[in-house]
Amino acid sequence: MIIWIASYPKSGNTYVRSFLSSYYFSKKGKFEFDLLLNIKQFPALSYSNIKSYTFLDAANNWINNQKKFFKKDQYYFLKTHNSLEEYFGNKFTTSSETAGAIYIIRDPRNVITSMCNHYSLDLETAFNKMIDSKSSLSFKTADGDYSNFTFLGTWSDHYKSWKNNVNFKTLFIKYEDLQDNAYNEFTKIINFIEELKGTNNKINEKKLINSINSTSFSNLKNKEKLYGFGEKAISKKGEEINFFNLGFKNKWEKILPKEVSDKIKDKFLDELREFKYE
Numbered sequence: 188m189i190i191w192i193a194s195y196p197k198s199g200n201t202y203v204r205s206f207l208s209s210y211y212f213s214k215k216g217k218f219e220f221d222l223l224l225n226i227k228q229f230p231a232l233s234y235s236n237i238k239s240y241t242f243l244d245a246a247n248n249w250i251n252n253q254k255k256f257f258k259k260d261q262y263y264f265l266k267t268h269n270s271l272e273e274y275f276g277n278k279f280t281t282s283s284e285t286a287g288a289i290y291i292i293r294d295p296r297n298v299i300t301s302m303c304n305h306y307s308l309d310l311e312t313a314f315n316k317m318i319d320s321k322s323s324l325s326f327k328t329a330d331g332d333y334s335n336f337t338f339l340g341t342w343s344d345h346y347k348s349w350k351n352n353v354n355f356k357t358l359f360i361k362y363e364d365l366q367d368n369a370y371n372e373f374t375k376i377i378n379f380i381e382e383l384k385g386t387n388n389k390i391n392e393k394k395l396i397n398s399i400n401s402t403s404f405s406n407l408k409n410k411e412k413l414y415g416f417g418e419k420a421i422s423k424k425g426e427e428i429n430f431f432n433l434g435f436k437n438k439w440e441k442i443l444p445k446e447v448s449d450k451i452k453d454k455f456l457d458e459l460r461e462f463k464y465e
Contacts, residue, residue, distance in 0.1 A: 189257055189280065190383060191288035192226065192266045195345045196324065197301035198293035199362035204266050205407060206373055207380075209398040211264075216397030218406070226264040229253070235334035242325065245336035246277035252334075253284040262286060262384055268324060270340045271348035279338070282354040287383040289376060290349045293362035294464045295342050296439035296451050310447050317342040318454060343455055356383065361462060369399050 192207065194200040201223075208222035227233065230249060234256050239245035249269075257263050269279050295317065302313045316322050316339075324337040339345055349357055358379045364372050374390060381387050400406070439448055452459060459465040 188259060188261070188286035189229075189253065189263050189265050189284055190286050190380060191280070192264060192291075193288050193349055193357075194268060194291040194293075195298060195339065195342055196268050197298050197305055199291045199365065200266055200268070202362075202365065202402065202404065202407070203289065203291055203360070203376070204264075205402040206398050207264060207376070209402050210373075210377065210391075210394060213398075216391075216394035216401060218398065218401040226266055228266045228268075230267075230269065230335050230337055232328065232332065232334050235332075237334075238330070238332040239334045239336065240331050242323065242333060242336045242338075243275055243277075245325075245333045246274040246338065248334070249277060249279050250281065250284060253280060257284065267337070268339065269337045270345045271352050272338070272340050272344060274338045285355045287356040287358070287379070288349065288352075289358045289360060289379065290346070291360050291362055292346055292462060294439065294459070294462075295455055296443055296448050296464075297362075298342065299447070299451065300439060300442055310444065314447060314450060317451075320344065343458055346458065370395075373399055 192200055192204050204223060204226045205218055208225050209216050209218040212222050212225040213219070230245065230252070235245075235248060235252050236255070237248055237251075239248055257265075267279075271279055273279075299310065299313045299317060302308060302316070303310060306313070308316070318341050320340050322339040322341065324339060325333055325335060327333055340348070350359070356379075358376065360372060360376065373395065377390055377395065452465065456465065
């Protein structure tokens with residue numbers, strides 16, 4: 188059964204994934220990048236043995252691939268940026284494949300600046316992507332395979348699709364709370380996972396603290412600087428873009444033009460108020 192680590196892109200998914208890989212897949216809670224191989228992304232080419240030559244083909248295979256690659260009697264962490272909205276009648280997952288999910292939400296005014304850096308976008312293009320109901324992440328391989336197609340939709344609909352889901356339990360985490368109250372938030376995450384698995388194992392306090400410390404944003408950034416990181420992006424000019432850029436120092440109030448922040452506020456005001464961003 189799958190436990191999803193879900194979010195809209197650039198919302199802290201890799202940060203949470205790093206913590207979980209450190210806590211669950213290391214002996215003492217000491218993080219190394221290769222631990223992330225225990226929590227891979229889905230959809231992905233590696234989790235499909237049938238080529239998809241259109242987005243619709245890929246969506247048709249989402250659940251079939253989950254059934255093929257992930258056993259019912261084991262638990263798997265998977266990262267995803269996929270919406271739970273149906274894509275032309277195709278569900279992303281169901282309770283038959285999924286035990287539960289952790290959803291990370293981040294102030295969209297910080298999401299947009301992080302997206303611009305990672306995907307080499309200008310602010311207007313990034314904003315239009317966040318309000319586009321047909322938005323996706325995808326690339327076509329040399330032989331035309333779209334098996335990694337990820338459907339996003341709008342920033343708001345993405346979050347609501349996971350919020351309104353009643354088929355399995357979902358824990359919602361604010362990215363900002365991981366800075367302000369890391370111990371309690373990560374404790375909450377582990378307890379939720381243990382509940383999903385039906386194990387309710389007592390938290391290893393020492394390992395928890397080690398995992399928090401070894402996956403602090405500054406440590407992740409330093410590791411990337413020293414050793415590189417395979418998930419970093421490449422700009423349109425062919426230049427490497429650091430994956431770990433500003434993290435919690437990404438403050439929209441200081442770097443986002445007012446006209447852009449006002450547009451995001453107008454578009455997503457209800458959600459901003461719901462999460463006390465406004």
